[in-house]
Amino acid sequence: MTMKTGYVYHELFGWHDTGTNAGFFPSDPAKGLQPFLNYENAETKKRIHELIVVSGLIDHLHRIPARHATDDELLLVHPQSYLTNLKKISEQRLGGDAGDGETPLAKGGYEIGTMAVGAVTALAQSIMSGEVDNGYALVRPPGHHAIRSGGMGYCLFSNLGIALSVIKRDNPGIRIATVDWDVHHGNGTQDVFYNDPNVLTISLHQDRLYPRNSGMRSEIGEGAGINTNLNIPLPAGTGNGGYQYAFEHVVAPAIKKFNPDLIAVASGFDSCVYDPLGRMMLTANGYAKLTEILMSVSKNNKLMIAHEGGYNAVYSPFCGLFVLQQLSGVKKLDDPFDHTENYPGQALFEHQKFEVDEAAKLLSALPDNR
Numbered sequence: 103m104t105m106k107t108g109y110v111y112h113e114l115f116g117w118h119d120t121g122t123n124a125g126f127f128p129s130d131p132a133k134g135l136q137p138f139l140n141y142e143n144a145e146t147k148k149r150i151h152e153l154i155v156v157s158g159l160i161d162h163l164h165r166i167p168a169r170h171a172t173d174d175e176l177l178l179v180h181p182q183s184y185l186t187n188l189k190k191i192s193e194q195r196l197g198g199d200a201g202d203g204e205t206p207l208a209k210g211g212y213e214i215g216t217m218a219v220g221a222v223t224a225l226a227q228s229i230m231s232g233e234v235d236n237g238y239a240l241v242r243p244p245g246h247h248a249i250r251s252g253g254m255g256y257c258l259f260s261n262l263g264i265a266l267s268v269i270k271r272d273n274p275g276i277r278i279a280t281v282d283w284d285v286h287h288g289n290g291t292q293d294v295f296y297n298d299p300n301v302l303t304i305s306l307h308q309d310r311l312y313p314r315n316s317g318m319r320s321e322i323g324e325g326a327g328i329n330t331n332l333n334i335p336l337p338a339g340t341g342n343g344g345y346q347y348a349f350e351h352v353v354a355p356a357i358k359k360f361n362p363d364l365i366a367v368a369s370g371f372d373s374c375v376y377d378p379l380g381r382m383m384l385t386a387n388g389y390a391k392l393t394e395i396l397m398s399v400s401k402n403n404k405l406m407i408a409h410e411g412g413y414n415a416v417y418s419p420f421c422g423l424f425v426l427q428q429l430s431g432v433k434k435l436d437d438p439f440d441h442t443e444n445y446p447g448q449a450l451f452e453h454q455k456f457e458v459d460e461a462a463k464l465l466s467a468l469p470d471n472r
């Protein structure tokens with residue numbers, strides 16, 4: 103079925119400058135850390151966009167203009183003190199860091215960050231208004247690690263947290279489910295909605311990768327939001343078989359039971375087989391399959407996807423293209439790297455099944471809104 107699929111991207115996202123680094127770390131000759139690129143750099147996202155254009159898929163997508171988020175929107179999640187401080191840092195000639203020493207920004211980074219928030223918000227609003235059925239916001243910097251009090255792990259603002267807070271403000275009583283398939287725990291989105299009974303937050307991630315000791319199954323929400331946070335930590339090495347099993351046995355049943363009006367995905371391609379930071383094995387077809395499962399359980403097709411991590415500049419573009427091909431129902435290219443589909447590690451293994459089955463036990467306490 104052909105869908106009207108929205109797409110948001112702006113060249114300014116490529117101008118967010120994370121500086122020279124030795125991968126994760128600031129370069130430091132005394133420690134032997136030679137200056138090189140930050141893992142989080144513009145290339146991966148630029149190349150996802152360029153493949154969408156060069157493949158011709160762009161002609162089948164509905165372009166939604168990016169815009170800056172307003173202060174009113176940012177303040178739905180972050181305190182004024184953080185915005186004031188970050189703006190000051192962003193005005194410095196050499197920029198600075200958003201708080202944890204791992205979230206660099208150069209001069210003007212604040213405004214690029216507010217455009218990432220605004221782009222995700224614009225997509226969410228276009229889906230809610232019915233202008234498009236579903237869609238993808240290809241943004242940078244990412245957002246899913248930023249907590250209410252400030253930036254963290256490459257993320258200046260909670261892009262998705264703010265966008266969904268705007269939707270909640272404008273649509274009282276709406277129920278939303280978020281699904282985070284980035285290889286790292288979606289701790290920030292969890293933090294924003296931890297007490298919220300109307301937002302189900304689900305994160306699948308490599309067990310205890312980042313943040314350290316975060317994303318355990320025991321984190322189930324609190325207060326009014328108890329039992330509406332689901333973490334599915336997966337063993338390193340999980341491939342298409344393990345992810346599909348988790349989606350079929352935990353994610354899809356949870357969404358059916360919670361019965362949301364909108365599904366929002368935090369989309370990292372760092373769970374892919376070639377990622378330098380993650381140790382998972384998803385392929386482009388694997389990501390398309392997960393998208394298909396979410397489409398099959400989404401009410402009125404309302405499915406939005408916001409870009410997060412993904413650090414292999416050659417393969418991530420195919421993951422992005424395949425997700426958008428699935429969303430739109432238009433197929434332009436095959437995956438040139440599809441030999442990875444036949445790796446023996448793509449099967450579901452017993453130790454992976456055990457972890458998913460443990461997470462499935464949390465479903466019984468999830469509120470039933472059917």
Ligand SMILES: [Zn+2]
Nearest residue numbers: 284286370411
């Ligand atoms: Zn990530």
